[in-house]
Amino acid sequence: MAEFKLEAIKCKNCGSGLMVEVNDFVTYCTNCGSGFEIIDGVLQPIEVNFANAAIRDEGEMVYKPFWILNTHVTILERTSSGGFFKNLFGGNDGSGGDIKFYIPSFYAPVDKLKELAYTFTQKNPVASPQKYNAKLTGYAFGREDAEKIAEFILISFEAEKSDTMKTFRYDIKFNGYEILGVPFYKQSDGRLKDGLLGIII
């Protein structure tokens, strides 16, 4: 994207100019590492960190933002038991637990967004996010969109694990919001390959 807002936005912590693309929901200060969610034009602090690439590849590396949603899910009622919750909650009875959802915040084809969210949420590949002096832009989805996508992922996990699901009622509490920059390698065909799990979008 080549379009940028014309008005200058400055970091509330260090005063550096911030780069904001049109319709961005979040901005990150590469000077001091502060992150801000833009809510009705006002900067609200939000934690922004980056993942270290685990895969080496050729091609330019770019960082793409994900929402990290820290949630607590309680299963109120279900008539069949999928494997997803047992996997995520470490083999308990599957009645609920904490789930960290990884929800892409950037534009990509819907099936690719789902694959990324699905696989990253299951594998939870970023144990120790860090501060980098890296550019991070292109936030297409705000936190309310991210919450809806997380619920969609939750339901589709459950539905796809069972042919016989009749009832699935749950309660989800969103306890924390962060942004994670995930490294992607630009492929020669213009697609992107993530540097953690190797998913090509």
Ligand SMILES: [Zn+2]
């Ligand atoms: Zn700053």
